[in-house]
Amino acid sequence: MSIADPAAALRGAGLRVTAPRLATLAAVGAHPHSDAETIARIVREDLGTVSRQAVYDVLNALSDVELLRRVSVGGRSMRYELHRHDNHHHLVCRRCGRLEDVACAVGEAPCLIPHDALGFDVEIADVVYRGLCADCRAAEAAPTPSTP
Numbered sequence: 001m002s003i004a005d006p007a008a009a010l011r012g013a014g015l016r017v018t019a020p021r022l023a024t025l026a027a028v029g030a031h032p033h034s035d036a037e038t039i040a041r042i043v044r045e046d047l048g049t050v051s052r053q054a055v056y057d058v059l060n061a062l063s064d065v066e067l068l069r070r071v072s073v074g075g076r077s078m079r080y081e082l083h084r085h086d087n088h089h090h091l092v093c094r095r096c097g098r099l100e101d102v103a104c105a106v107g108e109a110p111c112l113i114p115h116d117a118l119g120f121d122v123e124i125a126d127v128v129y130r131g132l133c134a135d136c137r138a139a140e141a142a143p144t145p146s147t148p
């Protein structure tokens with residue numbers, strides 16, 4: 001998954017086209033749901049000359065203009081993906097951290113309305129389904145090795 005014309009996407013978002021921004025979009029497109037550290041490593045392998053902090057700044061700038069979407073998986077960890085504006089949700093495994101996309105159960109934002117929106121105009125419901133993935137369920141079901 002990648003953006004057809006990343007330079008045009010940057011310009012359309014009002015951002016200058018720079019090598020770190022292009023490399024970051026490419027890295028996130030090729031490695032969706034990666035964390036900032038992983039994206040920074042890939043971009044730095046790609047460009048060499050860019051600092052880790054510079055990549056973090058790019059991730060924030062691209063998220064602010066909604067070219068990228070931040071996915072909170074709990075704690076302080078954020079994962080990144082190309083923003084497809086499709087209101088999809090995520091499944092997160094609490095054991096291994098595996099993260100998967102799932103379509104919205106309803107299909108349009110916001111798919112969940114609070115009982116009382118307290119005057120808010122709710123635009124999106126960011127749903128994260130948490131639990132154990134199939135592999136981890138199998139691992140937990142397996143007999144634990146007995147300690148001698």
Ligand SMILES: [Zn+2]
Nearest residue numbers: 093096133136
């Ligand atoms: Zn798991």
Ligand SMILES: [Zn+2]
Nearest residue numbers: 081090100101
């Ligand atoms: Zn996703």
Ligand SMILES: [Zn+2]
Nearest residue numbers: 104105106111
């Ligand atoms: Zn939904």
